[in-house]
Amino acid sequence: MLIERLDTYAEKELSRPKRPKEKHWPSDAGVCIRALVYRWRGVEGIKRQARTFFIFEDGNLHHRSIRELLRQAGVEFVMEETPINDPKMRLSGKLDAVVRLDGKYYVLEIKSVNRFTFDEIMHQGPREEHALQLNLYLYYVQNLFRISTNTGILLYKCKDTSRFWEFPIPFDEKVVNNFFVLMHSVDDYLAKNIIPDRPYKITDWQCQYCDYRQVCWEGYATEEKNKFAEIKEEDLVNFIGELLWIREQIKELSEKEENLNMKIKEIMLAKNIESGRISNYFVELKEQTRQVLNQELLKEKIGNLEPFYKSSTYKVLKIKEL
Template sequence: MIRQLILKKLKDREEKNYEYVRVSELGGCPLAPALRLKGYKPRIDEKTLLTLELGNGVHLNMQDILKDELEYVEQEIYDHELKIVGHPDGVIKDTIVEFKTISPWALKKAEVLPYPHHIFQLTGYMYLLRKEKGLIVYIEKSTGEIYEYPVQLTDEDIKILKAKVNLIYVLSQQDMETLNLLDKETLDVKDWQCKYCFYKHHCPVNNKGGENIERENSAYSS
C-alpha cells in the first residue's frame, strides 16, 4: 500500500523540461542529454526511482543541517553563453559543495575517489558560479560516514567542459540515422554507464532500432 502510494507520488511529480544542457548531465554520455534535447523521454524503473529518492533525501537532510552555512542551495543558475543550467547543492564561502551518497559496496569496490564523472559535474557548477574551489562529499549510506575530496578548477577543465557541451548540442542536431553510426569508443562511454542510462531504450548506439521508438512513451517502467 505505502510503496504504491509513494511510487504514484514520485511518478506524478512533474520535472521541468530544460532547453539547455543540465550540469548534472555533464558527467555521463553526451548522447543521453542530446536525446533529451531531441525530445526523447527517460525511462526509469521503480527500484531506481526509489533509490534516487533516498539519495535525494540525504541531500536535503545535509542541506538542512548546514542551512546557516550554505548559499545558492538548489538555486536555478544559467550560463546563457554556454547554454547550461544547474542547481548546486550549495556553496560555503568560496567553495562549491556537492553531496553524493555511496553504498558500502561501491566504497569498498572503488579504485579511486572521487569518481571522474562526479568531478566533471562539479566543474560544471564551478564554471557556472565562477568558483575555483569545489568539494565532493561522499556520504556512506549504511553508516553515515563522510568522505571529503577537494577539487580545483583549471583552465584545462574549462576547455574540456566547453568541448563536451558543444558536442552535446552538435549531437542533438543530428538525425538518428547519423547517430546510429556512432559507437561507445567514439563517445568515450563505459558499459556501466549504458547499463544505468535512462535513455538506453532510445539510444541508437545501445539499440540500433532506437530511431523507431516513440518519443512520448512513459518515463517510467515497472
C-alpha cells in the same frame, strides 16, 4: 496498504511525458554523448521503476539533512541550492552550496552513494564526472557571482553506513573547457540531425545502465547475428545451454545473498548486536579494513609500471547475448 499508494504515486510521477531537453546541465558530465542527443530530441527511454524514483527522493533528503547538519556544526553557508543560468552556453543547473570556512570560500557538492560506490571512492578517489560537475560550479561561482574561490569540496555520504568522505577539488579550467567543447558537439549533432556513433560496446556498464539501451541497440542483434555462422554441434549447443542456465542461477543466488547480507547487517546495526551464536554458528559484525595498492602513487614514485607486469596467454570462453 501504504506501499501500493507509494508505488502508484511514484509511477504517476515517472510516467509524466518527458519534454525534450532544453538546456545543458552540469550533470550531463560523464553522460554518453549519444544518450545526450537522444535526451535533447525527447526520445523515450526505458520506463523507470518506482524504486528509481525513491532513490532519487532519498538523495534529495540526504542533501537537505547534510546541509542542515553542517549548519549546526557551525559551517557558514553563503549560497544554497542556487540556480545557475548561462544563456550563451544554453546551460542551467543548481549548485548545492557555497560555504565559508576560516574566511575562504568553497563550493560544496554533496553526493549520497551506496556502500559499493563509497568503497570504490575511498580507495580510488572521486568519480571523474563528480569532480567535473564541481569544477563547472566553481567556474560559475567565479564568473557569475564574482566570488573569489578556487577550491571545491566533494562531500560523499554513504547511505548504508552514514559515513562521510571528502575531497578538496582544485579548480581546473581545462576540465571546464573540455566540457564546453563536448556540449558544442552535442549542439552540432542536433543542428545536423545526426545521432553520434555509439562510444561504448553493448556489454559496457554504461550501456547496461543506460535508459536508451533499447532504442540505441535496436536492430543490432540481427546485424550481429548475421555476422556469425550458426553452431550446430548438438553436444556443444547443449553444454552451452546448461552453462548459461547455471550462470543465470548463480546471478540470481548472488543477488539474494547480497540482499540477505544487507538485511542481516541492517538488523544487527539497528539492534546493536555485534556478535552472537545461532546453534553451532558464530555470527559477528566487525569493522574490516581493505588495503589496495595505490597505483597512482606507485606511478608517481616509480614511473612506468609496465616492466613489473608478467603476462601469460590463455583461452577464454566468452558467451554474450547478441
